[in-house]
Amino acid sequence: MQSLRPSSTSYGGAYTAALSQLVFSAIAQAASDSLTIFGSETAYTSELVMWATKQTQAFALLVKRHALASSAAAGGLRAAAECVQIALGHCSLLEARGLALCPVLLKLFRPSVEQALDANLKRIEESTAALAAADDWVLTFPPMGTRHSSTAFQHKLTSSAHRFNLMIQDFFEDVGPLLSMQLGGQTLEGLFQVFNSYVNVLIKALPGSMDEEANFEGSGNKIVRMAETEAQQIALLANASLLADELLPRAAMKLAPLNQSNYKGDSRRRSTDRQNRHPEQREWKRRLVGSVDRLKDTFCRQHALDLIFTEDGDSHLTADMYINMDGNVDDVEWFPSLIFQELYVKLNRMASLAADMFVGRERFATLLLMRLTETVILWLSEDQSFWDDIEDGPKPLGPLGLQQFYLDMKFVICFASQGRYLSRNLHRVVNEIISKAMAAYAATGIDPYSELPEDDWFNEVCQEAMERLSGKPKAINGDRDPNSPTASVSAQSISSVRSLGST
Structure with a gap:
């Protein structure tokens, strides 16, 4: 294990695969030898499990140091996820020999994947807010040749919403490790916060939106191009409603199937998760729609005030x-x-x-x-x-x-x-x-x-x-x-x- 050194330019997945092959085949061989020599003697089986656990922990620390740490810090969720998947794939083969070591790996890898998840969501949030500064708030079909430009995604959005949608679809390309680490709920929560932040940007694009509403945490100083015309303002609502009603829930459905997980938990827990996940997603979608309602309420209030009051603050509707x-x-x-x-x-x-x-x-x-x-x-x-x-x-x-x-x-x-x-x-x-x-x-x-x-x-x-x-x-x-x-x-x-x- 010590002799296997990744170069600074090498791909983390290759290092993880080589190290996994080395470590888990050695553990498998040891399990086989132990059975041959000692049979199923409890004391020796227990000793083997302790030794295998220790080797797995040493393996996980090396993978974190040489493969996961850099990708997690950079928000490279896919690279981090791939390393985890490779390691789990090798480790799960030991289950046939009675060694369930995947939970050991998951516990040690989870903080790195959480870090990559947070950094990834933060990058989506910041990129979208930056794009809103140049958005002309005109609805168009997605640019030709973009990834995900299948018929399922032929919806009219403005430029910042198209980019937001593409980043979210990319984000969900590989969610296996998120499921296997029971990070589905945390992922949905993070995605809600990112969407809510984008809705705040859209509220800020409404002329005359109240400062305290628009001056939300993390984006208070961001410049957003104003949606001056009614058509542009309705386009803001088209963005938010389409993302909340269709595009985000469709992407998040990838968090529902548990068969993508390499972690074979016991069947009772899997069936419980399957029953519980859909209500969780329904509640999540309700929260997305609630966020759109804030934009809708701000839109309606401003248009109502424009009708009722003159620029000088006098009312058009008096007794x-x-x-x-x-x-x-x-x-x-x-x-x-x-x-x-x-x-x-x-x-x-x-x-x-x-x-x-x-x-x-x-x-x-x-x-x-x-x-x-x-x-x-x-x-x-x-x-x-x-x-x-x-x-x-x-x-x-x-x-x-x-x-x-x-x-x-x-x-x-x-x-x-x-x-x-x-x-x-x-x-x-x-x-x-x-x-x-x-x-x-x-x-x-x-x-x-x-x-x-x-x-x-x-x-x-x-x-x-x-x-x-x-x-x-x-x-x-x-x-x-x-x-x-x-x-x-x-x-x-x-x-x-x-x-x-x-x-």
Whole structure:
């Protein structure tokens, strides 16, 4: 063993193979000789096991010093893994002679492989963050000729996400030793942290993202190119969602099959591991999706704030819009308020962009539009100063203001329903908002239902608004002028309010 010296240029695997051949064939020969001379005498068998263990430990220390240490420090996970696999392959042959020495090797090799694992993940994290500084946030197919460019990986991502994906696929090329050392869970955790760090980079690329969110540990000073346009910002979500939903879980499935392991643990433990690993991966995927949700929430919050506030910090959505209508307006042209028009136009524009970017994953696009609509409506629901003014003055909500407010909420229900992103939660919150406004109006002593036109009128105004805002021509309806409420307001007019409230 001492005479076998690796040169500084030689490949660690070759040294490991030569040393393994020498050591484990000698142990095998000793086991054979011991059996011939002493038979199965317990005392001598025990002596043989102690001696073989000592030789295996000496072997492992030499492999660590001459082959594993340098590759582990450099993050050469594959080189380290290969050395471990070679050693385990030779060592496992002794099991037929009753010598189970693989656990001895695994215990001694594990710290080096952990070091290589950590260094590898760190390199992926740093490389991806550096690439984000030059990413133009435009979705493209992977460059031709890249490894892994099989049909399974023909997804549109931006340049930094393509590189991230390729590095992860390479990382999982040889996971046998990670399984055999029970490092599957640690690998998944490390990969989650790397992905989470990339999501932080994507959050930082959103204009106006809050400093405390973006200034995450380890990458606080990294420069990230801003995603200025809506298309670029939606591309950030396309990156994160595709990686979390499909690409990373597919790569991590290589950690599931235990037959890649050279370490033959007892069959009971293997079957237990097999049962336990899939729930572990499901929980891991849930965490990945949770990380994407942080990006989605930041995206929705910023777009909601852009709609609600001016650059000077004034609000486009105030109680004054409604309480000042009565007494100040002679001839009302009924149409949804400007902020809700802008919300509808923005959602339409995003839906069109998302249709191109989320082909085959339309559900993600629908959930994004649902979340953005909810963010605006929840803000209105929770804006205490808005409700203080509606409920307590400076002056009470009048019939025109109530009608405009009801129209705005009806408009949200209409376009969300038409776009198929009317969630139960959104429906519930809109109903609660309408009920609060009705209660505030009823507090003046007047029945709010007596002031509202029939539901058909609201539906017609909303439909015309959607047609006009989306540029579609409206069919001429000679029987009805949708810009003037019906003169007679019957008991039927309240049916929708009541049915809406009971939904």
